[in-house]
Amino acid sequence: MSQLDSRLALCASFVREGKRLADIGTDHAYLPVWLCRAGVTPCAVAADINPDPLRRGTETVANAGLSDRIETRLSDGLKNISSEEAEDIVIAGMGGELIARILDECPYSRDKSKRFILQPMTKSEVLIRALDDNGFSILRQDCCVAADKCYTVLNVAYTGETTKHDALYPYLGELRPKENAAHLRFVEGHISRLQKQAKGDARFAALAEELKKRCE
Numbered sequence: 001m002s003q004l005d006s007r008l009a010l011c012a013s014f015v016r017e018g019k020r021l022a023d024i025g026t027d028h029a030y031l032p033v034w035l036c037r038a039g040v041t042p043c044a045v046a047a048d049i050n051p052d053p054l055r056r057g058t059e060t061v062a063n064a065g066l067s068d069r070i071e072t073r074l075s076d077g078l079k080n081i082s083s084e085e086a087e088d089i090v091i092a093g094m095g096g097e098l099i100a101r102i103l104d105e106c107p108y109s110r111d112k113s114k115r116f117i118l119q120p121m122t123k124s125e126v127l128i129r130a131l132d133d134n135g136f137s138i139l140r141q142d143c144c145v146a147a148d149k150c151y152t153v154l155n156v157a158y159t160g161e162t163t164k165h166d167a168l169y170p171y172l173g174e175l176r177p178k179e180n181a182a183h184l185r186f187v188e189g190h191i192s193r194l195q196k197q198a199k200g201d202a203r204f205a206a207l208a209e210e211l212k213k214r215c216e
């Protein structure tokens, strides 16, 4: 693993230099190994809830000769990771609902100095709605295409901001579909899912139409 795929590379691009990293749901631990090798990250906890993926991660770390800088650990979300161990926290490759639950259960997620790099595989709108409802702001958001699938990555911090966004915000976040082809492709995915849902509920048809207008 000398290169990350574009999905993990986009996650990596949001990690701040010199910050202690926690990678939640690390599986193969490619991301923390790459960031330590690149000199971005001084040390990391690579955590997973399941022993088998964690074993894979431990092997990758050992093969890279980084066992002194990356600790692998069993943890449900951030439950076994202290605030001192994690300044930048990556939660990638899980559903949006699960990512929202992990954030909700983290006692230090409202520490304004923390950065969360979130990459939902599904239901990004559920995640963004939960962030918006709970005072988290999207500092940056981007999209990429890997193996012909389009993904979004969010860089998030607690700001306590309570300004309410409109009904389209969970689908658009900070994306600019008029200016960026990957952003457009990601939002078009939402439009086609909403159009399918619209067969049972006219409110989804209206949302899809509004979203289309924001792309034109």
Ligand SMILES: C[S@@+](CC[C@H](N)C(=O)[O-])C[C@H]1O[C@@H](n2cnc3c(N)ncnc32)[C@H](O)[C@@H]1O
Residues within 6 Å of the ligand: 008, 024, 025, 026, 027, 028, 047, 048, 049, 050, 053, 075, 076, 077, 078, 091, 092, 093, 094, 098, 102
């Ligand atoms: C599809 S893999 C993603 C691996 C890597 N983060 C990536 O994006 O390529 C999802 C991983 O999350 C782990 N996972 C699921 N729920 C979790 C939880 N509550 N806490 C920590 N890890 C979890 C799974 O065991 C699995 O290894």
